[in-house]
Amino acid sequence: MSEVTRETLSSVLEEIALLLEIQGENPFKIRAYRQGAEIVSSFDGDIVARAKDNDLKGIKGIGEALQDKLHELATTGSLEFHQKLRGKYPDTFFDLFDIEGLGPKKIAALHKELGIASIPDLKAACESNKVAGLSGFGKKTEQKILEAIERREKFADRFLLHTATAAAETILERIRSHPDVLRAQWAGSLRRSKETIGDLDFIAATSKPADLTAWFSELDIVTDVIVHGDTKCSIRLENGLQCDLRAVSNEQYPFALQYFTGSKEHNVAIRSRALKQGLSLNEYGFTAAGKTTPHEPIPTVHDERDIYRTLGLDYIEPELRENHGEIEASEDGSLPRLIELENLRGTFHNHTTASDGVATLEEMAEAAIDLGLRYLGIADHSKASFQANGLDEERLAKQTEEIAEWNRQRGDELWIFSGTEVDILKDGSLDFSDDTLASLDYCVASVHASFTLDEKTMTKRIIQAMENEHVTMLGHLTGRLLLRRDEYAVNHEKIIDCAAETRTIIELNCNPRRLDMDWRWWRKARDKGVLCSINPDAHRPEQFQFLRFGIGIARKGWLRRKDVLNTFTLDEVKDYLGTPKAKRSL
């Protein structure tokens, strides 16, 4: 039996939810399984060990039935209930849920009537016009399914943050400049600063909603109109990105913005809180709920703050709205004051033409000055990263001298810290000697090869690097490339504990392809006293702009100004780096 992981537990529950949907089960039962999957995957602690020990009592959302199932799954590696449900469905069957416009009912019908159990099956059935004949289906549905299959092959179903942000800025500007629009904002996962984006949501306040959705459907950027009604319009851009506009009245606007910002989990919790106060909350406003009438008249709401205030809550920043404890913290006034872009005074981990960057040291420095930064860290690759033209000791020494010369000439404008992004070799040793590392201001240590080690070996490898006195910070912890390459196996808890113990900074690599370490771990790291450095990993001057995405992720990870190295003043950074590692503190 293969090792049962958190992901196993979570994905089995998720699959059960899908199968129950197919069977037309009670939607609330389905939701319970789905919530169970979510709870398991974000549980703060060793959920697998707890499941093995049958010690799941008291976890909200995991009742008796799920406790038993998780215990069985964790101890035996499989779950009879799940196996029985799965019955005759092959693995490929679950791909059908990715097809836009297909839900459990239609998928069940396709499977029952035509034996369809994979996307190729479905494509063939549509092409031979078998689907249009089914009850509840028709010509148009068949055509739409074919288009959705084609789109799935052609485009990613999610987009990186910088792609989505660039599109969103253009579109929002056009919406806001429309004469009938009073105010507008993007909502959804982009506003919450998720690491990847499925589609864009815009909310606009207007007294002429139908006119606005009609205008939106005819924009020159539209390649396809997905839906178009009087208050809502969904279009698709050339790159496949779907954009939804919802046109509401000015009174409804804050409610719509709050509602469509989500997350769904946050909203469910917020709405149930409202219900306890006798208020029903939806995307249009507060209404008196059921039989009970609110004790006081429903207050007027002008913006999102008023909604939270009405519910007795401090304002919750969009990035925090994941139902990961923000509502409780809001209630008792313990929400953090989140870091802001303006707090950043510098950046570490940037490349130049010395290794695989496309701009010289001077060009990078000038760009940093233009951006208003006070200091800049250079960290080119080390020699083991041959493919990236990594520096050997000699070239590194030369670069260090160039940097010293810059600091003598223009250090008052911009101070440059000389560093390296040293490879953590397969055995956990570093690509430079301690003496070489000691000649630098700081050192980023990263894994660039041997990604396939098992979790234990990989974790040990990285920990060994962090234990080095000269390793200031750990680069892109998991090596993931979003939408392209999975993270390698590494035990986050152990790395975080080790970072706290050895005073090693963990990088928040804010290249939108990475956004690594993941936002879900930062709050825990912060609480253990681990310092963060927000690093763009810039290979060209424009990539300093990635810092904004790093701020979004840091905010999502509950980080405050004081938790991030590059909010320090130049003198503070010099002090920090000049202090022996073991004596450094927040």
Add this chain to the structure above:
DNA sequence: GCCGTTTTCGGCCCGACTGTTTTCAGTCG
């Protein structure tokens, strides 16, 4: 299937839009 200082049973969010229907089921968010 989960939950509860109103509840151990009866709630659990629901509105917009589309396509296939001929008044509504299914999907989506």
